[in-house]
Amino acid sequence: MLTISQLAAYAGVTVRAVRHYHAKGLLPEPERDQSGYRRYGAAAVVELVRIRILADAGVPLSRVRELLSAADPEFAQAVRDIDLRLRAEIRERQQHRERIARLASGESLALPPEAVAYLDRMRELGFGERLVDIERDSWILIAAQIPDEVGTFMAIKHAQIEHEPLRRLYLDIESMADCTHDDPRLPELADRVVVFIEAAAAVAHELETGVPEDYQVSDALAHLLDSAFCETFPWATRLLELLEERGWTGWTNIRRLTLPT
Amino acid sequence: MLTISQLAAYAGVTVRAVRHYHAKGLLPEPERDQSGYRRYGAAAVVELVRIRILADAGVPLSRVRELLSAADPEFAQAVRDIDLRLRAEIRERQQHRERIARLASGESLALPPEAVAYLDRMRELGFGERLVDIERDSWILIAAQIPDEVGTFMAIKHAQIEHEPLRRLYLDIESMADCTHDDPRLPELADRVVVFIEAAAAVAHELETGVPEDYQVSDALAHLLDSAFCETFPWATRLLELLEERGWTGWTNIRRLTLPT
DNA sequence: TGCCGCCCTGACCCAGCGTCAAGGTCAAGC
DNA sequence: GCTTGACCTTGACGCTGGGTCAGGGCGGCA
Incomplete structure (x- = not known):
């Protein structure tokens, strides 16, 4: 008769594994000797080898039980x-x-290649790390939410930074990185933003395209991106307030405020 | 500010997963509101997305922690x-x-193809299920212990069952399947076995090959196979005793008994 | 005020064992 | 006969990546 370690050695498994198979019901518990030790016959070695052959073939133990007698x-x-x-x-x-x-x-963890290119272009154009970082984070979020539309929005973004007046607006935003809520440049900035927006809206109106729906992300995503913007630049909260005073709400999806009657 | 379920929805994971990442230290615990709820900013969504991107690429969470800041x-x-x-x-x-x-x-669970062929040949030659079963189990054990030598031993076995007198001996062994310890045919059988063994030994001696070592399995395996034999045929124990009386010990590796002086 | 849905923590569950822990047993050497 | 070391026993916790209760605290709506 064999002890458990001899059995295990014959089958090329550990003692722990044999006890595990007992507990799982794959291998029947053998008789015990007078001191409580398990005692095995040769048939147990055969059974154990059959178990291991199935297990080694990637069969989960729960199925091994069925298959042994299938x-x-x-x-x-x-x-x-x-x-x-x-x-x-x-x-x-x-x-x-x-x-x-x-x-x-792709060096950068979560970004599609066109976004990486965009960020590189930003650096070339003189944008600093603060703005590049918030842009990176924004694109991580966009890519996670609407991966199929990244290309579309990316094209718009590329066009924007290549448009010189708009680029200067962005650069000025960055130069205000550490300003406070009551900085006098904030109302001025709000005015400049409104000029841009209204000009764009006028062009859109002239072309009778209205506000192109395709160029708007979902409200939830827009809200998330706005939050990220405000977290990076604390004064952005104030900027959004100033824009609301001027009849515009939001940032990512900026739109005309519908006044309560 | 976001609740945990909103955060989870943005990143496409479950609430449970978010808490898991907190527990694992992958995602820092955010501030709590006055009622103890976790409140997240947009930056947390970015972090969570980065975690998922790594995890989705098969990176274990323990490494994700390091990689996020690598x-x-x-x-x-x-x-x-x-x-x-x-x-x-x-x-x-x-x-x-x-x-x-x-x-x-290969229909048969743990056997190399030549063993399957051997068992089929046994059935053709009129061996019954009892003997085929013990042979199958023996070959499972042999294949598990010394897979590379199965071919060698298989060839010997094939030759043995094609040798008619020996085959008859085996068939007679099977016909005794259910006999008892004191069956009168047992001593007779023992005598016949000894005749075969001694003839084989004489031939070996004549050819000056001695007992061919290559045709012997290890003592441990031989002992295991003998045990399996004795478990299948209870009278086999008695047969081995009778063989010892006749100066031979063992069965798989049968050899001349060295008498104590 | 009651209800529904969300939030909290704590705990158990899955596979396939590895790895103690604490104690009983066996064979061998002195 | 005593000690030692190897081996046996059961029980319990660990790993991964969360799922799935359980029990109780909030928030907003009718």
Whole structure:
């Protein structure tokens, strides 16, 4: 008769594993000797080897129990199921490999390549780290929420920073990075923003396009982006208030305020 | 400010996952409002999205923590490590697929194809299920212990059952399947076995090959196989005793008894 | 005021064992 | 006969990445 460690050695598993299989009901508990030790016969080695062969083929232990006593057709079905699962797991890993490869090459963690290009262009044009950071974070959020539309919005953004007057507005925003709520430049900035917005609205009206809906993100996302903006620049909250005084609300999706009657 | 469920919705994860990341230290615990609710800013969404991007690329959460704040070289190293792990896991799954494919095709669970052929041949030659079963179990054990030598031993076995006198001996052994310890045919059987063994030994002596060591399995395996034999046929224990009286010990590795002086 | 939905913490659950912990047993050497 | 070291027993906690209660505290709406 064999002790548990001898049994385990014959089957090439650990003692702990054998006890685990007992607990799971894969291997029947053998007789005990007078001191309570488990005593195994050769048949137990055969059973244990069969368990390990299935387990080594990637069969989960819960199915091993069924399969040990399965007839051919159920066995074949189970094998198909397991093969499907293995294929799915392999595909999953392969997708993971592609993703981390992209993370490694694209230096920047969560951004599509066009966004990386945009941020680089911002740096070239003299934007500082504060504004680049908030833009990066914004694009991380946009890419996470509406990955398919990043391209569209990115094109708009690119056009904006290449448009010189608008770029100067942005640069001025950045130069105010550390100003306070009552900075006298804030009302002035609000005025300049309104000029831009109204000019754009007039052009849109002239072209009879109205406010192009396609260029608006969802309200929830717009609100989130506005929050991120306000978290980075505390004075932005005040700026939004000043804009509301001038009849405009929001920032990402800035729109004319509908006054309460 | 966002509640935990809003945060989770923005990042496409569950509330439970967010709390899990807090517990793991991946995402800093935010301020609480006066009623103890967590309140998040937009920056938390960005952090959470970054966590998910890494996690979705198969990075274990424990490494995500390091990677979030890693500089480029460590990041690159970590990516290489993770890619290695993913490749290893894919290879593992592919081997699992091959193995279960073989299990499915080879009908018989733990046997190499030559063993399956051998068992089929036994059935053709009129051996019954009892003997085929013990042979199957024996070959499961042999294949598990010394897979590389199965071919060698299998060849011997094939030759043995094709040798007619020996085959008849085996068939007679099976016909005694249910006999008792004191069956009169047992001593007779023992005599016949000894005749065979001594003839084989004489031939070996004549050819000056001695007992061919290559054809012997390890003592431990031989003992295990003998045990399996005795478990299947209770009278086999008695047979081994009778053989010892006749100067031979063991069954799988039967050898001349060295008498105590 | 009651109800519904959201929030909180704490705790158990899954696989497949590894790894103590605390104590009983066995064989061998002195 | 005593000690030592190896081996046996059960029980419990650990890992990953959360899911899923349970029990109780809030918030806003009719």
